[in-house]
Amino acid sequence: MTKKNNFNAYSIIAKKRDGKSLTADEINWMVNGLVSGQVEQYQMTALLMAIYLNGMSVAETAALTDAMLYSGKTLKFKGENVVDKHSTGGVGDKASFILGPIAAACGVKVPMMAGRGLGHTGGTVDKVESIKGFKTALTLEQFKKQLDKEKIVLIGQTKDIAPADKIIYGLRDVTATVESIPLITASIMSKKLAEGANGIVMDIKTGEGAFMSDIKNAKALAKSLRDTAKRFNKRMVTYITDMNQPLGNYVGNSLEIIESIETLKGNGPKDLTDISVKLAGAMIYIAKQATSLKEGEAMARESIANGKALAVFKKLIKVQGGDDKVIDDYSRLPLAKVITEVKASKAGYVSSIACKEMGLHCVALGGGRHKASDKVDLGVGFIFKKKVGEKVAKGETLVEIYHNKNQAAIVKDISAAMTKEIKISQAKVASPKLIFEIKEI
Numbered sequence: 001m002t003k004k005n006n007f008n009a010y011s012i013i014a015k016k017r018d019g020k021s022l023t024a025d026e027i028n029w030m031v032n033g034l035v036s037g038q039v040e041q042y043q044m045t046a047l048l049m050a051i052y053l054n055g056m057s058v059a060e061t062a063a064l065t066d067a068m069l070y071s072g073k074t075l076k077f078k079g080e081n082v083v084d085k086h087s088t089g090g091v092g093d094k095a096s097f098i099l100g101p102i103a104a105a106c107g108v109k110v111p112m113m114a115g116r117g118l119g120h121t122g123g124t125v126d127k128v129e130s131i132k133g134f135k136t137a138l139t140l141e142q143f144k145k146q147l148d149k150e151k152i153v154l155i156g157q158t159k160d161i162a163p164a165d166k167i168i169y170g171l172r173d174v175t176a177t178v179e180s181i182p183l184i185t186a187s188i189m190s191k192k193l194a195e196g197a198n199g200i201v202m203d204i205k206t207g208e209g210a211f212m213s214d215i216k217n218a219k220a221l222a223k224s225l226r227d228t229a230k231r232f233n234k235r236m237v238t239y240i241t242d243m244n245q246p247l248g249n250y251v252g253n254s255l256e257i258i259e260s261i262e263t264l265k266g267n268g269p270k271d272l273t274d275i276s277v278k279l280a281g282a283m284i285y286i287a288k289q290a291t292s293l294k295e296g297e298a299m300a301r302e303s304i305a306n307g308k309a310l311a312v313f314k315k316l317i318k319v320q321g322g323d324d325k326v327i328d329d330y331s332r333l334p335l336a337k338v339i340t341e342v343k344a345s346k347a348g349y350v351s352s353i354a355c356k357e358m359g360l361h362c363v364a365l366g367g368g369r370h371k372a373s374d375k376v377d378l379g380v381g382f383i384f385k386k387k388v389g390e391k392v393a394k395g396e397t398l399v400e401i402y403h404n405k406n407q408a409a410i411v412k413d414i415s416a417a418m419t420k421e422i423k424i425s426q427a428k429v430a431s432p433k434l435i436f437e438i439k440e441i
Helices: 009-017 026-038 039-054 056-068 096-105 124-128 141-151 163-174 182-194 215-231 252-263 270-286 293-305 308-319 355-367 405-421
Strands: 084-086 110-112 153-156 200-205 235-242 336-344 348-353 381-382 397-403 422-425 435-440
Touching: 009 026, 009 039, 026 039, 026 056, 026 163, 039 141, 039 163, 039 182, 056 141, 056 163, 056 182, 056 215, 056 293, 056 422, 084 096, 084 110, 084 182, 084 270, 096 110, 096 124, 096 153, 096 252, 096 293, 096 308, 096 348, 110 124, 110 141, 110 348, 124 153, 124 252, 141 215, 141 308, 141 435, 163 182, 200 215, 200 270, 215 235, 215 435, 235 270, 252 270, 252 381, 252 405, 270 293, 293 308, 336 405, 355 381
Parallel strands: 084 200, 110 153, 200 235
Antiparallel strands: 235 435, 336 397, 348 422, 381 397
């Protein structure tokens, strides 16, 4: 006989509000109730704030991850070479388009399930949809077939995979409860485990432009993710990487596709190339296609040099219905026609770039969303001509703003803000450290 649970949302919310630990049954009841409609979204919002303020134990975090994971369908793939990567997000982070094809070119099966942009960070799905015809809305059956056949697939989150996470993330985003280690852990791991990856590479961004602005919290999140992977017997490598300035030089949906292609052609900026190679190398290593991280990285660099990674990306575009001619003709991408230059007011060295503000400026231009229903302008964005540590002459261009004719007023405001937010010092400044920590299980 099945035991009947006499739970109610009020008592569970009150328990967590008062700093007490919830049982696995209570957490499961709330999550399942949210998906079924028995628990109201405003009640879950209250619980999320209580979790944000009071935290969760390791056991509670595990129970929440499990409840969200099994709220929908789960996939399984044979073989240890099914490996995905996840980034906690930042400004200009387009590494997925580079490292996914690299890893696939080196024998890894890469099941990429990505999201749209919200807040100051861009979304992988929005960026790839700037390629005309590219379909991200595949069924799970199509997802599985393409992974088996092509070794790589890129789709948006479906209603079948971790549906509880889709609802909960939407609530967190508008209620100031995003930056919670237990909630981030459950959100990331429920999706990655449900999509069938047998190994995961985590890129945890830290710095002014990241959700985890403090390195101590970034390390705590990395440990929480590794603990969860260990519980499910999954291989994982966690990287803590810098997000105190945009990654690469291009920010904006179609602009980031251009920079990704250029990087796959071997012409990418050093920071973006290095991080992509490091993360892809880790994927190759935990997929057991290399015997060490160093060997994995060497294989990753070779796949760029011999053109195999670029060929994989071109085929991915074609297979998913996109215009693969963009690889050699960027005019086929939507790109704003007007360019306004932001120039340096004095000579010196770029000492800092207000990273989060740059992301918010892109949103203000229409390149991101204030709310989920907003339509994104795929053609606007920025090209940074100077990064931290680089020398600049007075009057030299710091940033090119790509915008539309009718945006003169907002571009004037953004230009004025950027001249204050990109700091120039007289003293020479070192380029920032790119990777702070690497740990594997």
